[in-house]
Structures are given as structure tokens and as C-alpha cells.
Amino acid sequence: MFPAVIPNLARQGRVTDRTVAFYAERAAGGVALVVSEGLFVHGSSVPPPTGLPAFDPANFDGFQRIAEAVESQDCRMVGQLFHMGRQQLWTPGAASPLGVSSRPDPFRWTVPHVMSISEIAMVVEAFVASAATLRRAGFSGVEVHAAHGHLITQFLSSWSNTREDEYGGDLDGRTRFLREVLAGIRTECGPDFLLGLKMPGDELVDGGITPSESARILQRVSSETPVDYVGFGQGNSSLSFGDHLPDMHYPTGPYLRTQRELRAGSDAPVVAFGRITSAAEAEAVVRDGTGDLVGLGRLLLADPGFPAKVQSGREDAVQPCIYCNACWAEVTQGRTIACVTNPRLGTTGEAAPQVKPALTKRRVTVVGAGVAGLRTAAAAAGRGHEVTLLAGQLGGKARLESQLPGRRDIAKALDYQQRQAVEHGVRIELDVFATEERVLAERPDTVVLATGSRMVRPLGLDADSEPGTSVRDYLDEVDCTGGDLVDGTAVLYDFDHTGGTYAVADLLAQRYRHVTILTPRPHLGDGVPYLNLLGVYRRLYEAGVRIVPSSEPVLCKDNVVRYANVFTGETTEVEDVRLFTWSTPREPNDELAAPLAAGGMEVHLVGDAYSPRSMLAAIHEAQTLAERL
Template identity: 45%
Template structure:
């Protein structure tokens, strides 16, 4: 039975678990997630508020983002430095904020090693002088004395966290960081005691584990996050991972294992699988590792999409704990809602990796559809009830209009939502029907449920007119009618060409195959274009993406961009950079180089499609204003941007009306 007296739907997920000397209240763990919320290598109030909310939301254990243990691990200054004793008081505040909610706080300790991406004047260090596969930075090969100094820094960092009130530490030995660099034959070619054989490569990590256990005692929780497949030739593969697990189980000292995939080679996308991956892509691999763990608890993770999926993952023996990151970014109360029978109120993660892109652009973590993320009142947030009830007409039932509608209705306003299509969702609904983009529909479903719950009146299937809106006599109109692609400036106006949405909508409706070549002119550079390219590749004999830029995907986060190139290469989609279409005549497309003007041709072009900068679709604004009706534009109708901007702006409009 649940705390509220009803039969619990997920009894395994919400059963307690003994990890080391600690009992976790359930199996939900927030995995280490770089947030970008720290400031000047110190925990900020926002970082603490973020974790406090997830602890209050029912999560059993939170693993912090990577915290550097030594000055040579000069990562971004938004990461919290553990080698600085001056951080002790703020670490104590952090621990108290989480632990007081009944949630265990575990600090992830680590060193970036050769992946010195943020400080070009610093000296990167590693097990060997082999280059980093992302930046090709060549590190300094540490001497044995320098390795011993780093080992000591891990021990000191763990003790500092223990004094601060943290329940334990997680050693970050995944994703190609320093511990992986020692463990993996891909990055360790030493011939001293820290290299050579497998036992030698594992000595560094073994000394760290032994040192922490000796200093901090048996009650201090300690886990190891490690790769079960680096995804690169010569690296840690599943067979090698099994042997590493058996080694550390025999050596003792660890309270749990967490398994992840990839390093900073193109396999990096595996550590944070986006919506193009299948659900739970690595769980069977984790189940295989668990068989070698000798009863030591295992954390499985990676695109586990629902509480039901998490429950099934545990039942199938893939892990003892279920790690979530992006799902808990989307909804701090994920665990409490799932446990208390409110699963339909969980704001679902759509695995777009927008959050990852914002973090690694240095702007701090932002969720595409959780505008209250990391605010002080996030866990208990609800729209404030209005003191003056208004009648509000919202024109446009895309994600901006839906967000404004449900927020305004939740505040107590009478809300009428108008959409020209028979279904709500707008451009986001169209995108969700493209290959690999189906998860976007989950965000729309969430908005629609909230709108229905709060009494929004839907008017769908016909365009709103000035007369229709005026007859409603609204106090305010929120215009959320989106934007539309503009004609390519280089293309002759007599050319037969179609905007991306029109062309793909026709393909999705017809299901027919076509001879000839489809050419997509890409001035958009979002993931939408490349999902459309996959659709065209399935329907046409040949597909070409042409762009005026040196490459494609400038608006796609790096992790997802790896996937874009992987799929484009697998499908043999051709990419023509630095080029502009000029004219299409008799199925021959002429184009020119954007830099030197050289001309080229593509024969047998059956379809020319463009994704270009968009123009706002705000035709009703002037007419409504002329009738004395207050009008506010939001989302792409205000300025064409992203799905995140549309939702966040709709959210704000709903709160301010």
C-alpha cells in the first residue's frame, strides 16, 4: 500500500534498498548531471535549490555533478571545486538541504584528465600522452609521483564531503575522464605499476578506493561509475568491463556500481541517448554486468521513459536502482507523482537534449518545457490565482498557445483556445510525425491534459477570424499563430519549390515513393531538417542536403549532432556545403558556391524543398487592435525561435495576463 492508502502500482521501484550501510527509501536515483548552476567553483543557491526540489520530490539518492578533486582538473568554473577548503560551509548547506528531505546526497568526485576543454593555457594530464579523441589535445603523461598526488586528492575530497555531511561519493570513472583513462587500454600505455596488465591499469582506481575507505570508514557510501562499453576499438568493451567489475568486487570497498557508455569519441552520444534512440537501449548490457557484481547493487540508466519502464527494468534484473537525469530535470516531483498515483501529472522528458546543449554552451541548464526549473519554489509551484477574472482568447494552438492557455486557465481566467487544425500542437505536432521525433508529442499531450483539467474551451478545425474573436468580446487576445518559411533569396521566383512543412506533410499523408532526387536547402540547421531528410531518403531514390554554411547542424547540440551525422552517413544522404540554389529547370537544379560563385548542377531533381529563416504570421494583430482589443504576441508569432522559447514565452504570458 502507498502512504495514501491505495495499492501501489510500482512496488519494486518504491521499495527500500540497502546500499552499503544506508537504506534508500526507494530505487529512484538522480544521476550526476552537469547543471552549469555553480558560480566561481562554488555551490550557488540555485544549484542547492535545484537539488533540494528533487529531494523533496521523492528521489531517494542524488549524485551531484562532477566535482574536480585537484587544481589540474581545470574544468568549467561552474563546477564546484573540492580541493578548496573555503567551500566547506557551502557544501554543508548543500548537504543539509538534501539530507533533511530524507534523500542521500552523494558527491561525484573526479578529474577530467586530458579533456582540458575550457582552459587552453593549462597543462592537461593523463595516464599516457595519447590525444583526447574530442579535442585532440595531447596531455602530459603523469609521473608516478604525480599519480600518487592525484590519488591523495581524491581521498582529501571525499573526507571534505564527509565533514560537510554528504552520505558518500561516486567515483567518476566513465565517459573518458581520468579514471577511465587509466582503466582503458585505449588510453593507457604505461609500463609501470599503473599500466601494462589489466591489474596495473586498475591500480590507480584501486588505490583511490582503498584510500577513501581507510580515511572515511565503512559507513561512508562509495560507488563507481564506469563504462560497460566505450564504443571504440581498443577501449573497454563488455568483455573487458566484466573483468574490471570482477576485479573490483574481489578487491572490496565499493557499495554500488553505476554503468554508462561512450567516451569523448563519436560514441559520446551513447552516454545521453536522445529521442532517436530506442527506449532503454543499454539495459540488457547493464543486466549482463550485474551478473558479475556479486550482490553489490547496480544502478542502470539511460532513456528509461516512464515509471512502468523503470519497474520493468528492475523486475528484469537490469539493475537494483534506476538512474534518471533528464526525467528529473523535466519534473522535480517525478518520484512522488509516480508513487502517489499521479503519473498523468508528470511533465515528461522528450529527450531532445536541449538541456545538454544549453549547459555546454555555458548558459546553464534549461528545460525545453519546464520554465520553473531550479527556481526556489519549483517543487510546490502552481500558477497564482488571479484577483480579477478575464475572458482571454488565444489564437494558435501550438505549444506557445497551449502553454499560455493552461496557465491562464489555472489562474482562474475564462480561456478560449483557437486553432485552425483539427488537432492541437501546431508545428510541434507536425515535427513529432517525422522520423525519430515522436517524443515531442508527449509535451503536447501534457499541455492538453492541463488545459482540459483547468477548463480551457477549444475551438479547433477552422481559422479564427476578426469577427469570431470580436464576438467573444475578450479582455485580451494572445496571438500565438507561429511563423512561416520565407522564399530563398538566391532562388529564382519562377522555380517550383516547397517549404519543408508543406512538402513533408504531403509525403506523410501519401506514403508514396518517388523516383529522382530530393534536394533540401537548409538555412535552418535544426534537428527538424535532418529528420525530414530521413523521410525524403525513404521516399526518393536520392536525397541531398544543401547549405550555405561550411557544415550542417549549427543549432543542434553536439551529442545529437553526432547522431545526425551517423544517420545521414548510414542512409547515404549527400551534403553539399557552402552552396546556394539558383534555379530548377527541366529537373536540373543549378546552384553556386556561396564563397567563390562557382556553378554546379544536380540532375533529375524531382523535389526542391527549403527550410529558411521564417517570417511571423501575425495578420490578425492590426485588425484586432483597430477594434480596440488588446493583443499580445508570443512565441514564433512574436519572433521566430525555438520550441523552448515558445513554451517559456507562453508560460510567462499565462502568468502575467
């Protein structure tokens, strides 16, 4: 099944064509059940303009369209119902969030208005009314979202619920709200309407819901109103926020053991989910009884065609998810969902893309085999062009990054692109550093320069400073698989703020007795999704890495790095430095463009060679270019 994923595809709170396509394509790919994004049940849980209020009658037609598009493909459509309570991820403006108690939300530190008994009744009623609306619109059921620290978790957990009335205190009191919601929906919508429940499995905070407490809660609520399926989310919006969306640094299936234990809480079928990354893992989950259903969230964002491809024995044609959480970052920053590896996300035909053959077959020479070059070459060849790829090695910067601790998933994206290039007949010439003459020797009609970018020496270094080395050059030389611990200090200057740079820091922490990170900003990680950043900090602090914010290096000489505070200019020295490496803004490797264009050649720059950005930008731009060639 496809679990709830907010895609930010609504506009002014209304279902759009892309909302419908997003769900229809997941159904077309072959899943048995699609759960909608969290639908807002009441205005006191303020929906952003890109979210969907279930309580707004103007959305009824839109919900009907979603139900029709999914159910007509022999797939059940279930609407997820939620109320955020104090955990408003979007600024609520003048509206004050409702909450269970006056404790602040651990993410935004918002102190909510404490719900009165009549306000509680109003929100219970809103859940029930929303379920009834979806039933009338043709949905097969609803899933009540009680996990991830939203309002219902806030009621269930003693960590957030300090009420002294009948909605707080013991298990009976803390489960009352959820029991009223479930009973109300069952009564209103009848026994044939699917009723799912997403439970907090483990809040992963001291004093919060533990797996054994979760099992007790489930027993209590489902003995009163049996549910048709249950799943277990992890974490809340505190420092355990990252645990609800385990990134590439987590092992695969990190919560399956907990989910196995939680089964004991109810007879209901269990949906297992959380970084299940392949058909073999999914099958094992069902075979060993961990789950009766398997939820695949990000995997189906990256490729909704996964079920159909696996069924036909073509799992190697699945566009992989690399568990980078860029999709989540896009959504929580208010932008439309986007996926690094899937440029077609949320468009019609996404589950089984129809390639538009080129009108005129051309000789295309692509230079550089990073993510941009590989994607352009494969997609252009897929359209019928005769493509040659000239490259030193396959994979570019992404291949280097994939060798770093916790970054192995990135290699999956490269391997997939390489398979696609081979399948579509791209002629790959390796160990080539392409010059103008070498490119022209291919007699191309079109040249695509996917030659990447290089890091620039930190500008603030004194003229007589030793240069140090870019992390890119360091990675080219170092063996990431092992080596002796070096006494002394490695200094990493972080003027980049991406996950890849912190993975370099993780590697340095394994290699050097001491590691110091300098950064000119007052904090780390502006380019890292917040969920992943929690893991970055955790790893760095646990490894004893020293972080010096608001600082930039001014001199590296004789094993000493001197740095200055960017606000005061005050300088400090790090001694016994054995490595000074920097991750800095890059400049494009575009030197071949001008001479080739001057000779009358059609030249395109793509990825970092056009302008140094990210893997997402490089892959999306490459796909767009290939579709235009």
C-alpha cells in the first residue's frame, strides 16, 4: 500500500488535476490501497493553501474525482484524517493552535490554547463529519492519524497530556479522545467502511509512549472499536522527529522488530512500514509475520511502477529511492513535492512513462558521466538518438559521495542510470578526458557538456597560506574503506552545508583523533532537511567533533589553522593540523562550451556545468534537456 504523503499539490485548499494524478498514478502502478495525504478535519488545525481541508464542502467534487480515479483501478482509496494540535508546521498566523495542555510544541515552541471540553467535542465531531464526507465521495475508508506527535498523540502521551479532567490522567482518560473518534466514525459510516489507525509506536523520548505503552493503548481502543488495520509511526516533533522518516544513514527496516512486538496489542491486520527498500524486504515482512500489508512511501514516490515492475520480474528497472528526504524538505518549506530521482512525480503517465520518440535521429555526444551526464545520455538514447558518452569514470561527485559513511544509497541512483544507459544503447567511452578535438572527432550534431564543477579555494585565506585541499580532491585520493587513525586534527571548512559535506566530517571523525568544523554561518546544515540534520548533529557530537560556528579560516601554515570570527574578527588557532580541507561554493567546468559553440556546434550545458547546485537539479534538468533534443 501507499501510505499517507502530503504532496502540496492543492492550490487555495482545493484538489487540483495534479492531486488526482498523484493518487491515480500510485494506483496505476499496482498497489492494493492508497492512503491520502493527511486531510485537515477542522479549521483549528490550519491548512496551508497547498493542503486539503476535508471539512470544506468546496472540495467534495475533488474528493469524488480522487476516489473515482483510484477505485476504478481496482485499488482502495482511504482518506487520512488528522488534526495537528499544537504541532503546526505551518505558521498559523493569527489563529492559535489548539492543544491538549499548555506544554509547548517541541518543534516550533508554540504554546497552544488548551482545549475546553466543548472544543474537544467539536473536534471529535469534525473527525466524524470528515469521515462521512469522504464516504459520500466514494472513498473506501479512512485512516485516523494518531501518530507523529499530532493532536491524538498529544492526548495519548503523558509526555504531552497533563490534563486533570476525564481526557487526561490514566490510560482510560488519555485514550478517551481517540476512542470517541473511532466509535463516532464506526457508528456514522457503518461496519463496511474501512477504518484504519496510524498509532504512535514509539515516541522515542523519555516519558513518552514506548512500544509496551503503545500496545496497551491499542488493546484499550480496539477492544471497544475494532479497526480494520493498524500501522505504527515512530517519533514526534522533538529530537526524535527524524525517526518517522528514517534517512539513508539508518539501517533498512529499522522499526520492524518494534512493529513485530506491537502486533500483540490487537488482532487487526498490521501495516509494516519504514524504510522497506526492496521486494525481498517487503516479502520477508509478510512471510515472517511482521506485517500483513506493507507500506511503501518514498519508494513509491520515486517509482510508482514498483509493484508492476516487480511482478513482471523487472525490479532492476525500478527508479530507486535514495532516502535523502529532499521530498519532505520541499513539502515542509511550502513547495510542491519533488523527488531527486523522479522528475515526473505527480504527472499523468508517471507510473509507466511513454517515451516520445525523437522526430529526427541525431548524433549526440555527452561529456561527463555524473548524474547529469548519465541521465541525459540514457533519456536521449531512449528517444532514439545515437548517443556517445565520454567520461573519465562513471558517477562523478555522486559516486564519490556514495562511498562515504551512510551514503551508500546514492550509488543505487547511479547504478540505475548506468543500467538505463546501457539498455538504451549508449556507447560509453571511459578513461577519456575530452578535449575540443576529441569531441569533434565524434562528428556530433549536438554536444551536451555535463562536466560538473570544481570547488574554489576559500577566498579569505592569506596569500602566504598553504592552500589545503578541497573535499572533492581529498575524496579522490582517500580510501574510504579503512586506514589507521591519524594523531592530530583534521579541520573541515564548511561553506557548503549539504549532507555530503557532513558525511565527509563523519569519515574524518573515523580517521583523525580530533576534527574541527569551521563554518561562516551561526549554525550548520542549511542545505540539509531538518529531519536529517538531527542525525547529522547527533553523529558529530557523539564522535566528539568540535563545531565552531561564525568562523572562517584566514591562514593554514606549518600545521596551524588560524580562523577569524566573522562578526568580531577575533582570531583563534588550531594546532597540530594534519589535514585542512574545504567544501566551498563551486564554479562550473564549462571551458569547452565557448570553443565548440564558436565552431558552430550546438552545445548544451547541464547540471553543475550549467550552474553548480544539487543532484535534484542536475537530474531534473538532464531529463528536461533530453526530452527537448
